[in-house]
Amino acid sequence: MNWKNLLCEKRRRSYSTTSVSTDTRNEFQRDYHRIIGSASFRRLQDKTQVFPLDRGDFVRTRLTHSLEVSSFAKSLGQMIFRNILQYGKDKDLSYEDIDKICSVLECAGLIHDIGNPPFGHFGEDYVRDWFRKNLNKLEFGGKKIDELLTPQMLNDFYHFEGNAQALRLLTKLHFLVDENGMNLTYTLLNTIIKYPVSSTEINKKSGNIKDKKMGYYYADKDIFEDIVNSTGAVDCRHPLAFILEAADDIAYKTADIEDAVKKGFVSYGQLLYDLKKEYIAKCADNEECEEYCKAVKKLEDYYSQANEKGISSPEQNAVQRWIIYVQGVLLRCAAFGFTSNYKEIMEGSFPKELLAVSHGNALAFALGDIASRYVFQSKDIFKLEIAAGEIYEFLLNKLTKAAMVYDTDLESSAIEQRIMKIVSENYIRAYKTYxxxxxxxxxxxxxxxxxxxxxxxxxxxxxxxxxxxxxxIE
Known part of the structure; x- marks a missing residue:
């Protein structure tokens, strides 16, 4: 792969910018303004990141999370590619290319979660589970649905994925001018495709992270193939997808801990105890262990400083300062992971996450594991998810029965006809077009x-x- 192709400025619908001679933005900066002005992006402010149905004003929403990822991704782009340029690791790379790369990463952070359903990651799990439980029971025209659909069609529902939905939303469902969605650049679209495989090609045991989940639906195969053929990232990830993934990991792993302490799911003392006792053995080498121990010592130092200053809540102050420190550490580690594996990444053969091949691996693992044990496995979160599950069960039952007979010669009930009337006009238009x-x-x-x-x-x-x-219900 080379950056001339990887920074492809192609869009599904071409347009001329010659009439705006004073517009000095590159194509990817134009993408930025399309995104932040869109209703799809604004809706992220009412989608939770971790705490379903939570109405607190502190915890992250999908919108605030996306803004953080955008910032981290752009910073990583600057750190990584200035290093590559400085040390002559790619003679074809220019400062103009770096500006474009950073613009792409900034935009990718904004839209990486734009296809996710409501109620956090639980929503994705529930949609998958619902179709796995119900699709083989449904009939259409006297035949079972799982006998009518192809394996890939079925697996699109069984392995439903917010990443694939993002590509679909951005290229088809977001109606602005026509059926081409936001009409974003192919480089940006390729950057958000973390898993460039179909639902029938998922292989979690392959050893390559690109095969972990699906990245596109059968319905969007043509646009997917056009994108990857245009950028040259065929049968592999676009290099910038690794950076976006690292930015996402850093954002949610650190934010989950900060939110958990703020909401009382884990105390400062418990956090420090677990960091000291549970994860040292996870370090792969002395340098990784040194980075990890240095980070734990920083947390203690921040607590001591907060006490000395008489801060009313030294525990929360220490954790908030520590989170900022850890973010800086992990950003440097991710940058190292990319630059030290640049050749393999550009060849399309690099199979891992950036943090996994850096000295920040043990620290990142510890953050994720603590959040999982104290937040995601807590009774409070289970209660919220059960409530969200009731909403999903009701809506999916009603909508699926109505949609199956919509636009067919089969008789639909008065209720089913009315249900289809409340479905967004944009989605109905997309269905009729395609x-x-x-x-x-x-x-x-x-x-x-x-x-x-x-x-x-x-x-x-x-x-x-x-x-x-x-x-x-009233």
Missing amino acids: SKGKQENEKLYLRLMLVTDFVCGMTDGYAQKLYRELSG
Whole structure:
């Protein structure tokens, strides 16, 4: 791969900018303004990151998380590619290319979660589980649905993924001018495709992270292939996808700890105890151990300083300062992971996450494991997720039954007809555009996609409101 192709400025719908001679923005900076001005981006403010249905004003939403990822990704781009240029690791790279790369990464951070359904990652899990439990029980025209759809169509629902939904939203569902979505550059779209495989190609045992999940649906295969062929990142990740992933990991691993301490899921004392006792053995070598121990010592130092200054809540102050420190450490580690494996990344053969091959690996693992044990496995979170599950169960049942018979000769009930009237006009328009001339089984598949499209477009608040309205709850 080379940066001339990787920084492809192609869009699905071309347009001329010659009439705006005073506009000095590069194509990727134009993408930025398309994103922040979009309703799809604004909806992230009412989608939770970790705490479903939480109405506190401190914890992260998808919007604040995306802003953090955007900032980290851009910073990583500057750190990494200035190093590559300074040490002559790629003679074809220029300062102009670095500006473009940083613009791409800044935009990618904003949209990397834009396809995720409401109620955090639990929402993705529930959609998958619902289809695995129910799709083989549903019939259409006297035949079982799992006999009508192809394996890839079925697996798109069984392995439903917010990453694949993001590509779909950005290229088809976000109606602005026409059916081309936001019409973003192919480089930006390729950067958010973390897993460049279909739902039938997932292989979690391959040893290559790109095969862990799916990155595109059967419905979007043509646009996916056009993107990767245009950038040259065929059968591998785009190099910038590694940087985006690292920025995402750093943002959520550190934020989850800060939010957990603020909401009382874990105390300063418990955090320090676990960091000291549980994870030293995870260090792969002396340098990784040294980085880890230095970080733990910093947490103690910040607590002592807060006490000396008479701060009313020294524990929270120490953790908040420490999180900022840890973010800096992990950013440097991720940058090292990329620059030290640059050749393999550009060849498309690098199989791991950047932090996993850096001295920050043990520290990153510890943060994720502590958040998992004290937050994700807590009774309070389980209660919130059960409530969210009730909403999903109700909506998916109602919407799927109505969508299956929509736009067919089969009789639909008065309720089913009314349910389809509340589905977003944008998604209905996309269905009608892309179902023209298709075979009946593919139309059925697209109608089921219409359900997931509508659900994923909901905010937490709207999903809860719709559930209450349709179920007759005051």
